[in-house]
Amino acid sequence: QKEVEQNSGPLSVPEGAIASLNCTYSDRGSQSFFWYRQYSGKSPELIMSIYSNGDKEDGRFTAQLNKASQYVSLLIRDSQPSDSATYLCAVNTGADRGSTLGRLYFGRGTQLTVWP
Amino acid sequence: ETGVTQTPRHLVMGMTNKKSLKCEQHLGHNAMYWYKQSAKKPLELMFVYSLEERVENNSVPSRFSPECPNSSHLFLHLHTLQPEDSALYLCASSQVPTPDTQYFGPGTRLTVL
Numbered sequence: 001q002k003e004v005e006q007n008s009g010p011l012s013v014p015e016g017a018i019a020s021l022n023c024t025y026s027d028r029g030s031q032s033f034f035w036y037r038q039y040s041g042k043s044p045e046l047i048m049s050i051y052s053n054g055d056k057e058d059g060r061f062t063a064q065l066n067k068a069s070q071y072v073s074l075l076i077r078d079s080q081p082s083d084s085a086t087y088l089c090a091v092n093t094g095a096d097r098g099s100t101l102g103r104l105y106f107g108r109g110t111q112l113t114v115w116p
Numbered sequence: 117e118t119g120v121t122q123t124p125r126h127l128v129m130g131m132t133n134k135k136s137l138k139c140e141q142h143l144g145h146n147a148m149y150w151y152k153q154s155a156k157k158p159l160e161l162m163f164v165y166s167l168e169e170r171v172e173n174n175s176v177p178s179r180f181s182p183e184c185p186n187s188s189h190l191f192l193h194l195h196t197l198q199p200e201d202s203a204l205y206l207c208a209s210s211q212v213p214t215p216d217t218q219y220f221g222p223g224t225r226l227t228v229l
Contacts, residue, residue, distance in 0.1 A: 004158070032216065043206055043220040044159070088159070092216060101147065101171050102216055106159040 002027045004091050006107035015116050019076040023089030023107055026070070031102070033065055035074045036088040038109065044088055048074065079114040086111045118142055120221035122207050128227045129197065137192040137224050139207030145219075147212045148190040150182060153204040153223075165190060166212055197228045 003026040013019045021035075032051050036044035048063040050056045050072065056063045062075040072091075076083055086109040092102045120141045129135050141148060147166040151159050164171040165184035172182075179201075181193040190207055204225055208218040 034217065036220075043204075043223045046217060046219060049217055090159075090218075101164050101166055101169065101212060103161060103164075103171075104149075104218055105161075108156070108158050 002091075002093050002103075002105050004089055004105045004107040006087075006089050006110050008108075009110040010113060011110055012113045012115065013079050015079060015081060015114055017079050017114075019079045019083065019112055019114070021074040021076075021087050021089075021110050021112070023072045023074075023091075024070055025072070025089075025091045025105070027091070027093045027105075028067075028070065029094055030067075030070075030091045031094045032092040033063070033072045034090040034092070034104070035061075035063060035072075036090060037083075038086045038088055040085075047087075076112075079112075081114050081116055084113050120207055120209055120219055122205075122221040122224050124224060125222060126225045126227075128229065129194070130229050131197060131199075133197075134193070134195040136194065137205055137207075137226075139190040139192075139221055141188055141190075141207075141209035141219075141221075143209055143211075143219060145209040145211045146187050147210050147216075148184060148187070149208040149210075149218065150190065150192050151206040151208065151220075153206060155203075159206070162192075194226075197226075199228050202226055202228045 035048045050063040089107040150162040163182040183191040207221040210218045
């Protein structure tokens, strides 16, 4: 079973702080990694994708990937109340034998609250 | 319409009903997906369709039946559902094999009485 684990949360940070979200995965063959944000009652919205080791920055968001440790994280700088949501880590493990389609496995999500 | 659309947005049905969920993607992608999201559980992949193949999660009951008439449309036919099937059903699309980033529709909130 291919698993994706996230820190359970909930995570609560004050406005302006850095929020750190963590994710580990079990399949060493995983090829691509994604962070989605999901507001209550809404569908997941893609925030970041990362494919190679190191950091990737996009505005206030930084994704970090360490394939040797099977670890991916998301940092949110200058957190805002509008960042309050559940953050889903997703890992694409690549295609199974005989298929051309990769599979995306999701963690349970970490609920983030940013208080004013 | 842009992105991925789903209809209906909300559905209440009895266990003996037959209904269908519809998904349409306007992104020019070649793969479409059905996911189930239940409370306190990770998103669960149900079915995947691309031009060349269909992949299904073997744990999905046969009362869920997908249909993909073309690369832009995806249906999920429902019959004799159980109350535990109540969940948010999400459609997604992507371009395979790369970049294979999945974009989600707004979902259908299904309640089975």
